[in-house]
Amino acid sequence: MKQFFITVAGVFAGLMLFFVVIPFVLIMIVAASVGSKPVTPSNTVLELDLRAGLTDQTPSNPFASFGGSGLSTIQIVDTLAQAQEDDAVKVLLLRLPEGGMTPAAADEIRQAVQRFKTFNKRVIAHSQGLNPVGAVISTYMVGGAASELWMQGTARFEATGLSSETLFLGRAFERFGVDPEFEQRYEFKNAVNQYTQSDYTAAHREAATAWMLSVHDSAVGNIARDRRIQPAVLKTTLEAGPYSAQQALSLKLIDKIGEVEQAEAEAKRLAGDNAEIVSFSDYASTKGERNGSGSGAIAIVGGEGAILTGAGDTGFGSGAAIASDATAEALYDAIEDDGVKAIVFRVSSPGGSPTASEQILAAVRAAKAAGKPVVVSMGDYAASGGYWISSEADWIVAQPSTITGSIGVFGGKFVLSDALGRFGVDMREISVGGEFANAYSPVEPFTPEQRATFAASMDQTYEEFVTRVARGRKLPVERVREIARGRVWTGAQARGLGLVDQLGGLNEAVNKAKALAEIPADTSVRFKRYPAPQNPFEALSDIFGVSSEAARALVMVGGVMSDPQAQSVMRQVQAERMRGQGATVLADQPLR
Template sequence: MKQFFITVLGVIVGGFLFMFLLVFLLAGLGAALGGQTDTASAEGATVLTLDMRAPLLDHSAGESLFGSAPGSVVDAVRALDRAKTDDNIKGLLIRTGFGMAPASAEELRLAMLDFKDSGKFIVAHSQGFEATSVIPYMAVTAADEIWQQSTSGFAPAGLYSESGFYGGVFDKYDAKAEFAQFYEYKNAANTYTQSTMTDAHREATTSYLNSIYEISVAHIAQDRNMTVDAVKAVLNTAPHSAEAALDAGMIDKLGYYVEVVDYVKTKAGGEKTKFKSIKSYGPKNNFTGPVVAFVGGQGPVTLGGSQDGSNPFAATVSMGSDTLSRAIKKAAEDDKVKAIVFRVSSPGGSATASDDIYNAVEIAKDAGKPVVISMGQYAASGGYYVAANADTIVAMPTTITGSIGVLGGKVALRDTYSKIGYNVEHVRVGGEYGGAYSSDEPFTQAQRKAFTDQMEDIYVDFTELVAAGRDMPIAQVQEIAKGRVWTGAQAKERGLVDEMGGIMKSIEVAKELAGIEADTAVNLRRYPRPKTRSEQFEQLLNASVEMGQDIGTLREITAIPEVQAILKARAEAEALANGQAQLKAPLPEIQ
């Protein structure tokens, strides 16, 4: 009877969602038939707008069923590159945000500087630089003018990172965390085995935060025509009032957003000035030029298909080995493709999935197609694994990369269960390794050795692949590996990265490797092609059936912070146990 009611509920919810999605699909088709595209040309005096208050993907998945695609760093950079030669585009108006990855901020800054060099203006407005991180501020210092609402504060001070540890919790409840890590800098294991930072953990974190901070301060000083010491003096004494920030030279004018809009209109040519979001303006491709393939991978590296964030009910992103391998191989088989730009923005994940993608890159190279890696926010652990054998690796100075290492393990809860009278009985047939991943029993001595040997084999393979791909002695790789995270600038010094730059630099390198003249416009063709609206609609219909069993109360329960922390810990432990995070880098959120 219970299953009957669940089925009925599923049918009702599924039917409702079908009608809901049908309305939006028809609306989307209407917009498309009406001639609206993501690359609409600007007519007359136009100012582009970029809203940094909403999160940006690293690169977009194409059109969305519910309207335009989510904003992305790559699309914004390419749109600014297009706009610099568009006579109708007079300037750019930015609304500042609170959070952004350092490398994303850097890449947008480079695009803004290039845009300004064409003679166009940039004005940024903030309703308050309230975040203590320097990154949201650094993201807009390339603007000609920075406005700030007078009643708000200026709080950028530096960078801050937190790392949580469950070791003390597990000790209190007699849970046994059993992990193998290669080596001491592969800090994700410390989350479960330690109650405080190890010396290696603190050393590595401090090192890459210092690198990001010094690079950011240097950018700010250059953009604001100040000395590094002067910038640090303001940051070290934060927070400040808007008036004090103005006096210190960190901003240019005080005013409300409505005032800056009127100011920008006048600056661009008068009241008839139009505003167009950079997302709707978009990059414009050249369909007649030499073809360079663009393959995008962002999010954790997983087995199976990629998730592109286009599903509004589960807006996650991941780089699936099946999707990426097929895309790279298809680009390699296309005679029109002269080179491949593989954009990677991933903290890593499954070792098996990473190896599958690595192999696809090797196949492309064997087919005579140069492969250039463009690193986004991060390309660490498995994210570095997939990049290691490319012809050229391009990264931003603040890209998080490296973390050449491996970890795995489990949390055994037998003694925890006994505290509440719960008991699990086991029956094992065959080899002793059967049941090694049980969440109840600790490893036996033989299981622990076998598991550790497995992790070591992955580490040896990883370092040997890096040595071969980067043409480095294995001893040199082993010295800079050990699971340690580096910034792009640090990685370049150690031979793990070749060039500093973003997507536009990567395209330049790809053209050079393919023998395409530098001033020749290329056809940047996406692999795999973006899903059509009908394909997205079918995907959502399939998802709606599963949602029939979703209960609103469950959503409220899982929203409780304490439950979220437990679910996160469990998910991370399960990912490690099933091999989905062996090559995942521990990347704390930088604030």
């Protein structure tokens, strides 16, 4: 009986948390967001903290990245573009992560920092260490673009190269009786290898080494230019590390040693009298999205994450995904908007479903048929399905370190009956219908006939992919087969192969879209984002299944209840009520 009541109490507590506490917290967050916006001080140091990680794009649902940093590469680029023309913003203070950054994101942020500096503004970057985790060379590249790069005195400078690890499960699967049955097209489509191999195949090692060298060389070249060091000298110096902060300073790899508080004090001194530090998120909230004033518009259609069929998940914390229904609809909405003259399709995806990819590509074709040029701006990744949906655009722009290509396909299943049987678990299956009905069952391996049918479907998908690339890039099919075979390329490599037209970021993509739409380069244009960002009321409506009007009412109640004057009135009402009951209440006691 005691355990029963404990269980009931636990269930009740969970229900209270889900239906009362979480909604209340969300309501208070939204109430705060719709309040008055802060005023930017006349001498502002804008602080951009990159340590919490980034997404490529800001999700249309404000609660989708609940618990994350809330910053995206595109938001940073957009906000810095506004800050560079804001006379109140004098200095940018960058807080660098200790580990690596996604190389393409680092490329785009570095370019934005360089544009910011051209407006006679200073940038101070501070590092608490550059540790060899991920692409730390990319982190150093962002710091190297600053006017001054500071490092904490006890920190280590370990940006000596680039490394990547792959976990191979082939021997473990063999030991425990797991049978991975996969088809891949072709030898460079190496996602399958982690299940079937115990080491890199020759093709896998060749492709991985090539893209890593490309990323590393690109970063070293950018750092050398920004810090005015000969590339060969810088490369030799970096690879001879690691170093202490004092050694890095003597080698001119950094500019100053100091605590972050000292860097903040220097930034405020440079900004002028009574300078204040303003967080990047707070400043961005005062600006909103960058927009022009012209009559024509450029549509910015966003797509980030794995490519899936369906309409997508709008709940908080749901993460990023490219849902085929939602993304295709966004493209069609841009097509139907008479004010939109061209479309910039921002793609950051490692791939996904071929059918979902084809649905989105059909919408890209429809835009071109409607006379609206489509320019793809590739983010961190645009590989496999990410390249499929990009392949027939009018123009493709990628960062030098964007991971793209992977023109290939793989699929299969795991046969688990033997593995489970070793633990006394028996799996059996019953099927009716045709020979292929149980083809994907984990109980038995493919029959020869099933394997042949499945392999034929892989061949068909691969040929469809190759055909779309050949048509979109105006390349002979045989040439595409030669450079495809599932191989991953960086943006810099892909440009040399004809898979990418131009190196750059969203700014370059917008400029090309204007040119293709025959809009003069010096003409201001409006930006229209698709899918349109949800306001907090619409997001609450989706999360809790209420109308947006009801959500607005809840938020307004939350806003009123958080207002000091309203709280004072409520305290007085409560005090009068309790006096009538013979109780004593302190006048300034907060409501519980």
